[in-house]
Amino acid sequence: MPRVGSFAARTVADVVDRASHAAAARLTAGLSPAALTLAALDWSLHLASSPGKTMSLVESAWRKQAEFGRFALGCALGRSDQQACIEPAPQDRRFASADWRAPPYSLAAxxxxxxxQWWKEATTGVRGVSAHHERVAEFAARQLLDMMAPSNFPASNPDVIRHTIEEGGANLKRGMENFADDVARAIGGQPPSGTEAFTPGRTVAVTPGKVIFRNRLIELIQYEPSTATVRPEPILIVPAWIMKYYILDLSPENSMVRHLVDAGFTVFMISWKNPTEEDRDLGFEDYRTLGIEAALDAIEAVMPGRRVHATGYCIGGxxxxxAAAAEPAxxxxxxxxxTxxxxxxxxxxxxxxxxxxxxSQLAFLEDMMWERGFLDTKQMAGAFQMLRSNDLVWSRMVREYMLGDRPAFNDLMAWNADATRMPFRMHTEYLKGLFLHNDLAEGRHRVDGRAVALEDIKVPIFAVGTETDHVAPWRSVYxxxxxxxxxxxxxLTSGGHNAGIVSEPGHVGRGGRRHYRMATKSRDDIYAEPDRWLEETPTAEGSWWPAWFAWLAARSGEPVPPPPMGPALAAAPGSYVHGE
Incomplete structure (x- = not known):
């Protein structure tokens, strides 16, 4: 239970309500039944009172049945050149193999x-439904449909059938072994198989450096120089505390930190502590003061009078x-x-x-966090998996449990499995103040007791968005x-929220080599809307890192001898990165 006087302390009635909601949350995977019910009622009642929309849906259903009948007749007559009724979306690879183009599997697909397609038509475009409830209804329908896709069942998936015949069932045996291993690890609280090959300080997060400062929330790492001279302005990296910092210092070949150091920059990195129940009252402002401000003070002690190139990733940004908006005041x-x-x-x-x-959903989530003092890593991972259930749940199930194909673990996958928790107060303030009420953009977010405005930022800004980011869509970042x-x-770079940022020179991803677009807007330039910017900005091939390094160098002084290292409390990566 929360201690007296804490952020979570409430009246007896409030405690009873919170305990009830927290118990219910364990049965609903953290989803608020009230929020889902309100969305379903909003959609269904407005649809019921929209005869025109209903008629168009009936017409669409008949048209689709006719198209499907034409396709089925062509299959029965053995027509190999007939056109499909519908093609999957470009990102949908469930029906990509040639086996899905022959009946009866083509009929199922x-x-x-x-x-x-029909359910997307049914859940969208209903007059009167709130935009939020429409998104929830469309999302819920998509989740249920993804669960029932013919690709998810061995008897209706031709890829699984073919592999089973070719391998004499060995794929199913491997799949059962993979499933048993995953279940055993989940019950035992162990990370996925393969993560043991990527340990911070041994195979990842190995760029040489020292922890030069520590408080209850951060360790500050100063990395050792690798060049004879460095730029006089240091770089402070503020990673997200939703994740361990070492996504920016993975293996040596794709470590952003190492590439920065080798380019002649002095780099400092914040490593956040993984919070526990004792940290439940840490708020968003504590992360600024104990994190960014404390790190700047420690850098000042090592490099007095130097201005800092500050870099923030995700929520760290x-x-x-x-902090940047409060700086002029x-x-x-x-x-x-x-950056x-x-x-x-x-x-x-x-x-x-x-x-x-x-x-509704935030009240439910808040009460779920209230019980333990933090948002658990499994709850957060579950939310992200739901957003991409086709890729992260069902396609993985088919690949690993039916085809028996366990992909080799890499450093990014291992980091992704090394999750962190969110303190109760901070996450509540973040979701309510920023996500729900948009206080920062609208000038209501308070720093040191006064509201701040982003327009007060006066130093140059370098902002990076990624094309397929579902966490921070690039048009929002823009x-x-x-x-x-x-x-x-x-x-704007190719890739997603993580892989787009970890994009070292020479990187080749699933979609091929990287590319990016870049343009600078001065204070006097006319605003270009995102889609127009996308159309007018030329594409450059390769990693975006060298372009950023050049941008930083152009806003830095002439190279000087490296600064001294700060007081060594421990060797990098320190102790907080190992917090479980």
Whole structure:
């Protein structure tokens, strides 16, 4: 139970309500039944009172049945050149193999895709339904349909049948072994198989450095120079505390930190502590003061009088934006520039995570956190898996448990399994103040007791969005240029929220080699809407890192001898990164 006087302390009646909601949350995977019911009622009642929409859906159903009948007749007559009724979306690879193009499997795939299309028509475009409830209804229908896709069942998946015949059932044996191993590890609280090959300080997070400062929330790492001279302005990286910091210091070949150091920059990295129940009262402002401000003070002790290139990733970038907005008012002027990596400052278009953000859902989530003092890693991972259940749940089930194909673990996958918790107070303030009420973008977020505005940021900004980011959609990240009154360089790179940022030179991903677009907007330039910017900005091939390094160098002084290392409390990566 929360201690007296804490953020979570409430009246007896409130405690009873919270305990009841927390118990219910364990049965619903953290989803609020009230939020889902309200969305379903909003959609169904408005649909019931929309005869025109209902008639169009009936007409669509008949048309789809006729198209499917034509296709089925062609299959019965053995026509190999007939056109399919519908093609899967480009990102949907469930029916990609040639086996799905022959009956009866082609019939199953076409029936499913037509049904999926019809339900999207049914759950969208109903007059009177709130935009949020429409997204929830469409999302819920998609989740149920994805669960019933013919690709999920061995008897209706031709890829599974073919592999089973070719391998004499060995694939199913491997799949059962994979399933048993996953269940045993889940029960024992162990990480997925393969993560043991990627241990921070041994195979990942191995860039040489020292922990030079520690408080109850952060360790600050200063990395050792690898060049004879360095730029006089250090770089402070503020990673997200939703994740361990070492996504930016993975293996040596794809470590952003190592590449920065080798490019002649002095780099400092915040490593956040994984909070426990004792940290339940840490708030968003504590993360700024104990995190960014404390790190800047420690850097000042090592490199007095140097302005800092501050870099924030994901929620770390959002936190950095609050510190940057407050900087002109306090008159300290410690920043030389700001870089925001897949970081949102306006949450009005914050992607599919907003499906879980309304008053009902937040109250349910808050009560779930209230019981333990933090948001558990499994609850957070479950929310992200639901957003991409086709890729992260069902396709994985088919690949690993039916085809028996366990992909080799890599450093990014191992890092992704090394999750962290969210303190009760901080996460509540973050979701309510930023996600739900959009306080930062609208000038209501308070720092040191006063409201701050992003337009008060006066130093240059470099903002990075990624093309397929479902956590921080690039059009949302792009709004930093609309909200600030300074020079903004916006870069859009291929890839998603994590893989798009970890994009070292020479990187080849599943989609091929990387590419990016980049353009700078001065204070006097006319605003270009995102789609127009996308159309007018040329594409460059390769990693975006060298372009960012050049941007930093152009806003730095001439190289100087490396600074001294700060007081060594421990060797990098320190102790907080190992917190479980």
């Amino acid at each position: 076409q029936a499913f895709l037509l049904t999926e 959002t936190l950095l934006a609050t 306090n008159g300290r002027g410690r920043f030389a520039s700001h 925001f990596l897949a970081a949102q400052t306006d949450f009005h278009e914050a992607g599919e995570l907003t499906l879980f953000i309304d008053e 709004k930093i240029g609309l909200l600030t009154d300074t020079e903004v360089t916006f870069l």
